[in-house]
Amino acid sequence: MPFIERLSLPSVEVAGKLDVRSFNIGQPVPVIKAIPQLEKIEEAIAAIDNKSNKALLARWEDYGFATYGQLKLKARVIKARNNFKLVEDTMKWIDSLAFRVASIAPPFKDMEDITKVDHKQAVHDLNLGRWYVGRHEQNGCEFLDFRENLWLHSGSIIGGLLALQSENLDVAIVNPRFHDFDDAD
Structure with a gap:
């Protein structure tokens, strides 16, 4: 079963x-x-x-x-059910997509040979539980927000940025809290 x-x-x-x-x-x-x-x-x-x-x-x-x-x-059972539902929804979304290779623009050209099967396998292999990107704790299911036109929350954005940074040494992340938004000058 x-x-x-x-x-x-x-x-x-x-x-x-x-x-x-x-x-x-x-x-x-x-x-x-x-x-x-x-x-x-x-x-x-x-x-x-x-x-x-x-x-x-x-x-x-x-x-x-x-x-x-x-x-x-x-x-834990309720959270697992919710995560399984996110995976199912993501798999259905991947199936419904029409990938147009000609519309892939730099710097994403390295994704031209990735098929729907590859994307679905990546979702299937995703650890939905807790894991770490650097020192940041991330729930794998938060990455499933990067589909359709879903509203991204801070966990998925931070995790995505940190994952991007861990893959690319030239990527730096600046916390917007350090920007002086109140200073009009």
């Missing part, structure tokens, strides 16, 4: 108030049957972290109980 299919627990909308409490004597470990929305999971993780006791349970009236470890796992 492919990994993505093993992540197919149903989603559930939790609306109740969060309660953090200890296990009752003889209470079994909760069984994961559905996954609440990420905001509720992160709220529960933060509440347990604030109590500095990972042995506590999160409880919602309309959902039930979850251990700290289960909450962390559920958050």
Whole structure:
């Protein structure tokens, strides 16, 4: 069974108030049957972290109980699902593109021989988790923003610049925060 299919627990909308409490004597470990929305999971993780006791349970009236470890796992599953969706969308976008070799301008001429299959393989091989470009931590899935007409966020822009710099020794990056934008002179 492919990994993505093993992540197919149903989603559930939790609306109740969060309660953090200890296990009752003889209470079994909760069984994961559905996954609440990420905001509720992160709220529960933060509440347990604030109590500095990972042995506590999160409880919602309309959902039930979850251990700290289960909450962390559920958050990772949601993020993995989202990343897999980004990969699927990127693969579909690559398939829909019409590459016109004649329109490739310098300095991108070295890309003329790269096919859709090559681009899809690069996406397939991309580490979606955390990795480092220099000292900058980057989530690989942020590079999938460089498709279609998506709005780029600072993580994808910084990561792209640092990756460009690591590949080309002649590239330098200047942080715009060092530019005096308030000085009108």
